[in-house]
Amino acid sequence: xxxxxxxxxxxxxxxxxxxxxxxxxxxxxxxxxxxxxxxxxxxxxxxxxxxxxxxxxxxxxxxxxxxxxxxxxxxxxxxxxxxxxxxxxxxxxxxxxxxxxxxxxxxxxxxxxxxxxxxxxxxxxxxxxxxxxxxxxxxxxxxxxxxxxxxxxxxxxxxxxxxxxxxxxxxxxxxxxxxxxxxxxxxxxxxxxxxxxxxxxxxxxxxxxxxxxxxxxxxxxxxxxxxxxxxxxxxxxxxxxxxxxxxxxxxxxxxxxxxxxxxxxxxxxxxxxxxxxxxxxxxxxxxxxxxxxxxxxxxxxxxxxxxxxxxxxxxxxxxxxxxxxxxxxxxxxxxxxxxxxxxxxxxxxxxxxxxxxxxxxxxxxxxxxxxxxxxxxxxxxxxxxxxxxxxxxxxxxxxxxxxxxxxxxxxxxxxxxxxxxxxxxxxxxxxxxxxxxxxxxxxxxxxxxxxxxxxxxxxxxxxxxxxxxx
Numbered sequence: 001x002x003x004x005x006x007x008x009x010x011x012x013x014x015x016x017x018x019x020x021x022x023x024x025x026x027x028x029x030x031x032x033x034x035x036x037x038x039x040x041x042x043x044x045x046x047x048x049x050x051x052x053x054x055x056x057x058x059x060x061x062x063x064x065x066x067x068x069x070x071x072x073x074x075x076x077x078x079x080x081x082x083x084x085x086x087x088x089x090x091x092x093x094x095x096x097x098x099x100x101x102x103x104x105x106x107x108x109x110x111x112x113x114x115x116x117x118x119x120x121x122x123x124x125x126x127x128x129x130x131x132x133x134x135x136x137x138x139x140x141x142x143x144x145x146x147x148x149x150x151x152x153x154x155x156x157x158x159x160x161x162x163x164x165x166x167x168x169x170x171x172x173x174x175x176x177x178x179x180x181x182x183x184x185x186x187x188x189x190x191x192x193x194x195x196x197x198x199x200x201x202x203x204x205x206x207x208x209x210x211x212x213x214x215x216x217x218x219x220x221x222x223x224x225x226x227x228x229x230x231x232x233x234x235x236x237x238x239x240x241x242x243x244x245x246x247x248x249x250x251x252x253x254x255x256x257x258x259x260x261x262x263x264x265x266x267x268x269x270x271x272x273x274x275x276x277x278x279x280x281x282x283x284x285x286x287x288x289x290x291x292x293x294x295x296x297x298x299x300x301x302x303x304x305x306x307x308x309x310x311x312x313x314x315x316x317x318x319x320x321x322x323x324x325x326x327x328x329x330x331x332x333x334x335x336x337x338x339x340x341x342x343x344x345x346x347x348x349x350x351x352x353x354x355x356x357x358x359x360x361x362x363x364x365x366x367x368x369x370x371x372x373x374x375x376x377x378x379x380x381x382x383x384x385x386x387x388x389x390x391x392x393x394x395x396x397x398x399x400x401x402x403x404x405x406x407x408x409x410x411x412x413x414x415x416x417x418x419x420x421x422x423x424x425x426x427x428x429x430x431x432x433x434x435x436x437x438x439x440x441x442x443x444x445x446x447x448x449x450x451x452x453x454x455x456x457x458x459x460x461x462x463x464x465x466x467x468x469x470x
Contacts, residue, residue: 037217038185039149041241042376045280047323048242055375058284058324059367060089060151061360062333067092067136069335071103074352075139081355083146086364090148091190091223091286091326094136094177095155098164101132108132114155114165114173133180144186151188152181153223154211157195160203167203174207178214189220190286194246196225197233208239223286226250227261231274235281242323243283245270247313249305252391254296265289267313268396271320275380282323288313290328291359293345300346304330307359308409308461311433312392314366315407315465319396321380327363329354365436369465374400386415386449392460403469405431411454411462419447423470430455431465438467 039056040049048056061082070078082090098112110116120131130138140150154177159165165173181187191208204222211220219241222230226248234240247267255264263269267285274283289295291310294302314325330347331354338350354360370378377400382388384397384404395414397406402422408414418426428441444450454464 039188039219041219041282044376046282046321047376048282055371056088057367057370058089058326059087059363060091060286060324060326061087062287062290062326062328063090063335064093064333065096065335066090067094067132067139068096068100068102069337069351072135072138074103076142077352078355079139079142079146079148083148085360086367087327088148089151089188089324089326090143091151091153093153093156093193095153095159097156098159102135104130104135106130106132106135112164113169114159115169117173117176140181140184140186144184149186149188150184151190153190153193154207156193157199157225158193161195161199165203167206170203171206171210174210175214178211182215182217187215187218189215189218190223190244191220191239192222192224192230194223194225194287196228197222197230201233204234205237205239208234208237212239221286226287227255227257227263229270229274229283231277231281231283235277236279240281242281243274243277244286245274245283246287247285247289247317248287249289249293249295249297251295265313265391266316266394268316268320268394271317271322271380275321284322284324284326285313285317286326287328288317288326290330290333291357292347292349292354293328293330297345306461307357307362308463310359311362311366311463312409314363315433315463316394316396316409318366318370319380319398319405319407321398325363325366327360329357329360332357332360362434365431365433368436369405369431373403373469377401381420384416384420386417388414399468403467405468406466407433407463408454408466409463410458410460411456411464412458413451413453415449415451416466416468417449418444418468421446421468425470426468427470428452429467431467433463433465 038051042049050056100108107118110118143150189211220239221242221244222234223244224230224246226246229245231243252264289305289309292304294300296302318325330345331349332351334344335351336343336347381397381399385395392409395406395408404421423446425443426446427443429438431438452466456462
């Protein structure tokens with residue numbers, strides 16, 4: 001009787017252990033199949049966070065033609081470089097045109113119809129068998145290994161504006177790409193593509209709604225035409241998770257379009273617009289002037305935008321409340337190669353040289369600065385500046401509870417209203433946006449008005465960040 005009782009107890013315990021093991025296995029399997037969003041909106045709706053709730057500062061590069069122009073080896077070289085330089089997002093077109101082919105000659109579509117992607121019955125490892133979409137898969141996976149998100153435009157705006165993509169086909173295509181990429185953890189959707197929201201508005205709404213419905217774990221925004229912002233047309237759309245604006249490539253004198261907001265180079269003004277809107281959503285400059293591209297884009301005889309200009313756009317927009325910044329370079333965004341017969345915008349250099357342009361290497365210093373202090377309490381605060389100016393004399397300021405930053409593009413003297421952050425005393429230093437180095441100024445009473453004199457002579461590009469803290 002005792003032996004039987006002991007035997008029954010052993011069997012019962014064994015079954016419990018087996019059940020526990022199977023239960024654990026099921027939980028792990030469930031965890032693998034459930035995609036946890038890797039990029040989220042912060043609790044205060046102003047910024048991005050990673051899956052652990054930590055700050056994610058959007059630092060993007062415009063590699064618009066990456067999927068079509070670079071082969072796998074070249075793509076890895078590009079991604080390696082961008083990872084080393086601190087970029088964590090690449091903005092890229094899936095379809096620049098409906099006749100798109102990749103570096104291996106594979107077409108993206110059948111009969112130039114977005115509703116019929118061209119799929120080979122092969123695999124993604126044999127170069128003779130993989131197709132255009134396998135190539136995209138590979139690059140996305142390589143980006144994931146490097147901690148880089150791919151912000152993808154499903155179809156560039158002019159294809160829709162021209163009528164080559166109707167609403168029904170747009171929905172079919174958006175459903176297909178959402179299903180294909182919903183399990184990729186490093187995807188962001190950029191609806192639109194250099195287009196006015198008034199052009200084919202319903203089609204853009206269909207694409208946005210379809211992407212969000214079939215792929216709810218990835219963020220969606222809209223990439224607008226120059227001098228425009230997504231919030232103008234789509235701010236209240238449920239599929240629009242964050243706003244993006246394109247401050248564009250014209251200088252002050254060229255900004256004569258009376259249908260635009262006429263903000264000129266003052267990209268911080270777009271931030272002011274978006275920051276005041278409800279519901280609150282993150283916003284950022286998704287296309288400022290590119291390094292190495294002519295003022296106004298189309299006339300190669302015009303001066304080229306430089307690293308100095310890129311830094312100004314970056315610090316102005318981020319300090320004005322931006323959740324990140326997108327850098328661009330003329331040769332890199334079009335992935336120009338020696339064999340290309342025609343280059344856009346008068347570009348003469350190649351992508352593999354221009355990845356080392358000065359501005360590209362300097363963007364990480366902005367990212368490092370923003371992540372060096374408390375993140376989610378940061379707000380734009382122009383009341384810090386007691387004597388502000390216009391255009392290049394403008395000083396843009398931002399602060400948290402116990403720190404403040406103020407950016408000057410030309411190194412002019414400016415006065416600061418102290419007492420805006422905590423503490424009886426504040427330490428001051430100059431942060432150099434060109435090399436990321438700090439130089440101490442001193443310690444002061446945290447009250448009254450104090451004038452600060454940046455290092456160097458007064459000139460455009462002699463930019464500095466005044467850092468106040470404890």
